[in-house]
Amino acid sequence: MSKRWISFDLDGTLMQNPFGAWVFPEIARVISIQLGREHDIVSEMVAEHEQRMSQKRYVEAYDWDDILASRCDAWSIEKMIDIESLVRKHSVMPKVKLLEDGILQMLEEIKKRGFSLAVVTNGFYKFQAPVMEALGLLEYFDEIITPERAGTGKPDPVILQKLQGEVIAHVGDRLDHDVQLANRSHVTSILIERNLPEELLKLQPRMRANDHGMPLFCLEKWRRECKNLLLLELPELFMPRMVIHSMGELLSALDEQGMG
Structure with a gap:
């Protein structure tokens, strides 16, 4: 019998990784010490990441060690940081966390219904596995x-x-990565959005995607993802087929669609 998969994004969907609050700040401190002055190496790394993404160099865009090495080369300093080691160091609670109570139970219930579960993430395995392990997700x-x-x-x-x-x-939290991926793959795209306005929150998940307020909400979300407030029209590929405000809604949403 062929496997039936439900795939999940990780960061912003199931868990909080330590990069923003712990890993990147430590990189910045170490580099500033090497240079002998304060220097915002993280902004340079993020700019390089965004450039690689715009060029559809998806693997290189998330190779943070290579990105850091390229910035160190530009400043003629030695790369003394192993980012995987930093991730492991900081993969302890509360530096990392599940984004909701009950996520593990929800995953278990989906498995009981006969689905196979996959993570589909843009983070390298060596950066994601330590966090997943610490949180019991793996x-x-x-x-x-x-x-x-x-x-x-x-x-x-x-x-x-x-x-x-x-x-x-x-299931994912980004329109440009997760929803677009699912729609291009002819797979049901499920957007998790924990900051839905009240008028959308009161609707059932399958009704939210078709509500007249959803296109504008998604356009504004896409502008934030792209850091471009001048975007005027949301591509159809970026419109989710279902919208949930919590992982607690996922099981009922699957039932609504006859997937349960």
Whole structure:
């Protein structure tokens, strides 16, 4: 019998990683010490990441060690930091956390319904696995698809093709990565958005996506993702098929769609 998959994004969807609050600030401190002055190396790294993404160099865009090495070369200093080691150092609670209570129980229930679970993330395995392990997530997933393993990243549909069987739905928090990936792959796109306005919050998940207020809400969200407030029209590929405000809604949302 062919496997039926539900795939999940990680960061912003299931968990909070330590990069923003702990890993990047430590990198900045070490580099500033090496240079002998305060220097915002993180902004340079993020700019390099965004440039690589715009060039669809999805694997290189999330190779933070390579990005850091390139910035160190530019400043003629030695790269003395191993980012994987920093991630492991900071993968302890409360530096990392699950974004909701009950997430592990929800994953267990989905597995009981006969689904196979996959992570489809743009983070390298060496950066994601320590966080997943610390939070108890690792054991729930049958596959973990990452850019350096797949040879590409979201939103390239090729990354979902690494799953053998039928992908029923992909759940994520970003329109440009997750929703676009699912729609391009002809898979049900499920957006998790924990900051829904009240008028959308009161609707059922399958009704939210079709509500007249959703296109404008998604356009504003896409502008924030792109850091471009001048975008005027949201591509249809970026419109989710279902919208949930918490992982606690996912099971009922799957039932609504006849997927449960």
